[in-house]
Amino acid sequence: MAKDNKMNQVILGLLNHENLTGYEIKKRIDSSLHYFWKGSFGSIYPALVSLEKQGMITKVDNEDNSKRERNVYGITDAGRNYLISWLVDSKTSNSLKYEMLLKLFFGGAVDNAVSVDTITKFENEITEELSVLKVYKENLIKVLNEREHVFYYLTVSFGVETYEAYLRWCIEVKQILLKEDN
Amino acid sequence: MAKDNKMNQVILGLLNHENLTGYEIKKRIDSSLHYFWKGSFGSIYPALVSLEKQGMITKVDNEDNSKRERNVYGITDAGRNYLISWLVDSKTSNSLKYEMLLKLFFGGAVDNAVSVDTITKFENEITEELSVLKVYKENLIKVLNEREHVFYYLTVSFGVETYEAYLRWCIEVKQILLKEDN
């Protein structure tokens, strides 16, 4: 087994649902997965080449007969098997990197007003994203009878639940920082 | 400005509080920061070399006169200035990578029981970590009058708030998955 290349699983998971180009894969990551996953072109395209070489995916017919280069990929049986073998292993590594919290943790070196600014900016971003997620959630809850929507609902629900926790925390800690006399 | 090397800020932030070896820096990351940040030796030691070359940190006297190699680093004025310039910039990039949610998102390819297992494992890990965090929080809340403890409290509080949200979500989504007939 090669080193743990998570982009492989992302690609296989997405292609298991529909055929896609590298560009479209990037769009799916940025829209459907962005509140719990990230990925850049610099890892997508090399992974596509590698997965094709391994027989996990193949180029499928390009229905668009324009001059523009366009490689549409589809998953193979080998790819599906690999995807499933990853899914059934319940071991997961969850990596968080909140630069916001890092700045807060080291906030002793600056005025509290600086830390409050950092939190406020985070709070505004989360507030905006939360309102979008809530709309998703409300729409998905109506179609939960179709199995394919359930899995999307679960992750959106995770986003809503955690983002609301973030916002509660923002209010609490801003009060603490503003109460401090520094 | 070089590429965004976050390990630099982690090291400067920690050294701003006390002098440390690379090994001790790793321990601080794994204990105090681990629920919102991660870092490995492979990025710590090269960053130390680079920061020393830039004059941000210096080797300080090694009080331990044993034969073992031991490089204790301290922050310089230049390092402190760089740390502060990073702190006052409220822009933060927060990167989350939950492999657990990735598996859940692609759960349509396997039985719901598989997804439930993945969630249960996550739930158990979080439950254990939460109990530790709660003890930290209770101890810190008693010493909030000392400013240095406030910043640690804020991040611990973030952990408690979000971990509790995770657990509520685990219960909710397991019910949904078990209700489904697949």
Place this chain on the structure above:
DNA sequence: TGTATTATATATCAAATTGATACATTGAGT
């Protein structure tokens, strides 16, 4: 009609990071 901007699409690169491994010393327990 022309033309500017945005979206689609692939590709590459240096720098940063991970996760593993190697190696050596010290301390604690048995």
Place this chain on the structure above:
DNA sequence: ACTCAATGTATCAATTTGATATATAATACA
């Protein structure tokens, strides 16, 4: 005396980021 865990530095291939380059197609709008 011996073993295991902790301390400590260092390096490596594989992976990932974030930026940049290049080009075509579609849309807006003047």
